Amino acid sequence: MDAAATNRHIVIVGDSIAGCTAVRELRALGHDGRITMIAGDPDGAYARPPLSKRVLAEGVESSDRWDLSDLSVTTIAARAVGLDPDARVVTIDRGESVSFDVLIVATGADARRLAAPGQSGENVVRTLADAASVRERIAAAQSAIVVGGGFLGMEVASACVAHGVPTTVVDVDPPLQRLLGPYLSEAILARATERSVAFRRAGSPVELVGDPVEGVRIDGDVLTADLVVTCAGEVPGTDWLAGTGLADRSGIRIDTRCATSLPGIYAAGDVTCFRDGDGAPGRSPFWSNAIAQGKVAAASALGVAPRCEPTDDYFWTEVAGLAIKVVGPLPLAGAPTVLEGSVEDGSALLEWRHDDGRKTVVAYGIRKAVGLLRRMATSI
Ligand SMILES: Cc1cc2nc3c(=O)[nH]c(=O)nc-3n(C[C@H](O)[C@H](O)[C@H](O)COP(=O)(O)OP(=O)(O)OC[C@H]3O[C@@H](n4cnc5c(N)ncnc54)[C@H](O)[C@@H]3O)c2cc1C
Structure with a gap:
């Protein structure tokens, strides 16, 4: 990273998993300049996956939270309401302007x-x-x-x-x-x-x-x-970007470096959609992707090589009393090879082979570490 990069003021809009991951990665990659986070949820930063699981089913009072207090970040509790990409300024809902050298947009999505x-x-x-x-x-x-x-x-x-x-x-x-x-x-x-x-x-x-x-x-x-x-899907959180040309109905178009169509502006997480032809799927609004893109956006913001790909095809869900972990491309078609257990018993390890030779591995109600599933999905 050059000296100019370390002095850049980096502003991140959105303090959920993509935004918080970007902050951690900026510091991990050696950025010791200013970071400002604009955080729009009055309840602060928390993980969403537990909301429809533990919070609803078990009645726990709150969701998992994370703490950035060791990373010297200025947090502004406000909603961004406008962006002037030429003046390099974000406007917040109490009327103030926040100027930036580099911007990372991580405003996620709202429920449709x-x-x-x-x-x-x-x-x-x-x-x-x-x-x-x-x-x-x-x-x-x-x-x-x-x-x-x-x-x-x-x-x-x-x-x-x-x-x-x-x-x-x-x-x-x-x-x-x-x-x-x-x-x-x-x-x-x-x-x-x-x-x-x-x-x-x-x-x-x-x-x-x-x-x-x-x-x-x-x-x-x-x-x-x-x-x-x-529960009819989500709408990318792009209202505040109206007039900038950054977003369409599918979200902010990014390339595999998480770069948008405007210089010095990157985006990560549920707010994004890969540009056609970049070899990555369009929208993939899942947790692991938000983490991967938060890391890649941070590296790109500093002009250094990212430490991971901008996509991660692991996700999990908990339905009908089963934890289901999936690693590999989707959608799935046809019947799998049952490697272990039985689907009828609610405990099985399954593998799908796609026409292009790639594999998807599913732990269906069976306890398997994600690392093992990843190794299985990428083995020949
Ligand atoms: C109930 C639920 C359960 C889920 N379960 C799973 C699961 O089991 N597995 C899985 O892989 N994925 C799951 N997901 C998806 C996963 O949570 C998302 O992919 C992930 O949260 C995306 O992170 P993000 O940081 O991109 O966006 P978000 O989590 O949407 O966060 C965006 C943040 O930006 C803030 N913001 C928005 N607009 C503004 C603005 N104008 N100004 C300032 N701040 C703003 C918001 O307040 C929010 O804090 C679930 C999602 C939900 C809702």
Whole structure:
């Protein structure tokens, strides 16, 4: 790193896993200049994966947090509301301007909402405050509907039934099928059904009904429940970048160095989408990717070689009483080779071989270290 780089004032917007990882990596790579973090969540920095797991299912009060107090970072508790890339200034919601030499955008995503304009009472699970509110509602509910059968939807449904609340998941596709394929989708649905999760497949996207929301319209029928939770994906947190040309509907376009289309501005985590043709997947809004990109963005901000790739194809989920760890490319198609155990018993080690020779390894309810799964996925 040259001397000029160490004097640069680096501003990071967003203090979740991508932003905090970038800070740690900047210091680890030897940056001893100023770092300022603009942090928009009033509850501070915390991990999201436990929100739909321990926080909902076990009722723990908070989520895992991390501490940057040893890294000499100035934190501004405010939301960024504008960026002037030419003047190199971020505007925050109390009207002040924060100037930067280099900017790392790590503003993640918000929950995608389905409510019509003005329709009240939609529940989502993206923030600690959302999870606390949904947890309270689960405790008072006799029935629940979850809109969306992806990872989040199935985790929320699992938490509802763990509290004794019969739950219907509605989606246009079978649960988890888009990424995990039909084989695991069927296995997980069978387990979830045994645990009082019903599944209703919609012919077309559902609509929320009631104001406040009290149900869904699905193919002409109305289903109601005490609690309706929308788990319909996420929307990149780019509103504050309007007019800069940095983002489109899929997020901030980055290359494999996490560089955006503007010089000296990098992005990491759920807010990003790889540019076409860079050989990396488009959007991959998962925890391990946010960490990998936080590290790569930090290295690029300093003009040094990154210590890892900007993608990491490990993720995990906890559904229907099972911890599922996946390493390797997705989506999955066809049936796997069962290397150990049995899917019916809820404890199996599975391997898919893709046409291009790559492998995906899944620990399905079986305890296996992630390092082992990584080695298996990359072995010939
Ligand atoms: C409930 C839940 C469960 C999940 N479980 C899993 C899992 O099991 N496995 C997995 O791999 N992934 C999981 N994920 C996904 C994972 O949590 C995300 O990929 C990860 O949090 C992305 O990190 P990030 O730092 O990019 O963004 P985020 O975590 O979204 O954080 C962005 C931060 O930026 C702040 N911010 C936004 N806009 C502004 C602004 N204008 N000004 C200032 N600050 C701003 C926000 O307040 C937030 O703190 C889960 C996500 C959720 C919501």
